[in-house]
Amino acid sequence: MIRTRTRLVGATAAALLALSMAACSDDSSSDTATTSGSSMAAAPSASAPASAMPADGPFGAACSAVPASGAGSFSGMSQDPVATAASNNPVLSTLVKAVGAAGLVDTLNSAKNVTVFAPTNDAFAKIPAADLQKVLADKAMLTKILTYHVVGQTVTPEQLGTAGPFKSLQGGEITAAGSGEDFTVNGDAKVVCGNVQTANATVYLIDTVLMPK
Numbered sequence: 001m002i003r004t005r006t007r008l009v010g011a012t013a014a015a016l017l018a019l020s021m022a023a024c025s026d027d028s029s030s031d032t033a034t035t036s037g038s039s040m041a042a043a044p045s046a047s048a049p050a051s052a053m054p055a056d057g058p059f060g061a062a063c064s065a066v067p068a069s070g071a072g073s074f075s076g077m078s079q080d081p082v083a084t085a086a087s088n089n090p091v092l093s094t095l096v097k098a099v100g101a102a103g104l105v106d107t108l109n110s111a112k113n114v115t116v117f118a119p120t121n122d123a124f125a126k127i128p129a130a131d132l133q134k135v136l137a138d139k140a141m142l143t144k145i146l147t148y149h150v151v152g153q154t155v156t157p158e159q160l161g162t163a164g165p166f167k168s169l170q171g172g173e174i175t176a177a178g179s180g181e182d183f184t185v186n187g188d189a190k191v192v193c194g195n196v197q198t199a200n201a202t203v204y205l206i207d208t209v210l211m212p213k
Helices: 002-042 061-065 082-087 090-102 105-110 121-125 129-137 139-148
Strands: 114-119 176-179 182-185 189-197 201-206
Touching: 061 090, 061 189, 082 090, 082 105, 082 114, 082 201, 090 105, 090 114, 090 121, 090 129, 090 139, 129 139, 182 201
Parallel strands: 114 201
Antiparallel strands: 176 182, 182 189, 189 201
């Protein structure tokens, strides 16, 4: 009887010890999971504000005037060299006329990896009509002005506000400031539709004609 009672007490003690260890193990796992969850919840977000992020595609208010399909759409323009692509964009008809008058169509279409700051029709409309006609009739002056709008390298939106000044084909420098989807060029020309891709150029439509010094 004494031996049997001793065995029962030993078995009971062993069982209680096993249950106690299991309970401690569960508490430890629970604490670890809670700590891990708290750490994950407290981790700060590494994403930058949307306004400061460089654009992946075309951006700006004037982009809404670009046709949704066909040769004048963003997809269509990406298939053509820049002068041809501009001729299909309804907001660049005055610029296209000026490029033709200056005899620069082939020059622009054959250029490689350039960036064009393209004045819209509204930009040219800021110039008094008599002065604009005078410029259009002066090929040398017109060529100087138009080539000032072309930079001999690809400039991405991220680089536009940080990597300048940029040397133009005319020889003068162009400066830009801004970030995300808000940029100005030479201090007062605003980018109204940026990061438009053509077969050989990145195009930024601007609301003011740039004048070289």
